Amino acid sequence: MNKRFLRGCTILVIGLALGMPLFAQDVTAPPAEQPNANEIVVPEGTEFKLQLHTSINSKISKSGDRVVTTLLDPVSVEDEDVLPKGVRIDGHLGEVKEAQRRGRGGYLTIVFDTVEMPNGDKLAIQGSLTEVFSAPSGGSNNVGPEGDLKGAGANRKEQAAMIVAPAALGAAGGLGAGIAGAGVGIALAVLVPHGKQAALASGSLIGMRLDRDVTVPLAPAPATK
DSSP: OHHHHHHHHHHHHHHHHHHHHHHHHHHHSOOOOOOOTTEEEEOTTOEEEEEEOSOEETTTOOTTOEEEEEESSOEEETTEEEEOTTOEEEEEEEEEEOOOSTTOOOEEEEEEEEEEOTTSOEEEEEEEEEEEEEOGGGOOOEEOTTSEEEOOOOOHHHHHHHHHHHHHHHHTTOTTSHHHHHHHHHHHHHHSOOOOOOEEOTTOEEEEEESSOEEEEOOOOOOOO
16 A cells, blocks of 8 residues: 555656646747737838928928928838828928039938828828929929938039139139229129029929838728628
């Protein structure tokens, strides 16, 4: 009887010893993270084509001014329509610098910061200007690698004028040399031009790139009858 009891206790102890690591593993293992079926991530680097509804100009626009655009082509991720055509995407002007003399063009940056979903919800995004597809009224088309819109510099004729004008000034003895100097000063004001302003008119078609991932809620599927 005692032998049978001891044998049973031994089997029980061995069983508990073998089962404890498995039990401990089940307790400490973190639960598997389940993807949210109602959301999808639009990855960094995704490009959007937008229509601008705000006129901007480096001469009169200020840093912080709001910029309004709408999406021209729908955005899809993994064959799933995420953002429909016509969605509003807003931003603001970052750095703005007016054109300067000696042919230095103005420049400005656009920081895209908000997308308004069809249901009215607003999502924070971070995007930058990539290109200008078309710009009515002769707007700027030069977009730098940092997403800055640049006004044109001086052309070759204007560059030649900027070289000739200082030489003429030296020949006249400087601006302080009486009437002759004053005349050359007036010539300098004409011959040494400003660069062009960085500008885009309302209606311009522009490109935007996402600079970080954004998680977008999916629209609920229509109920079946």
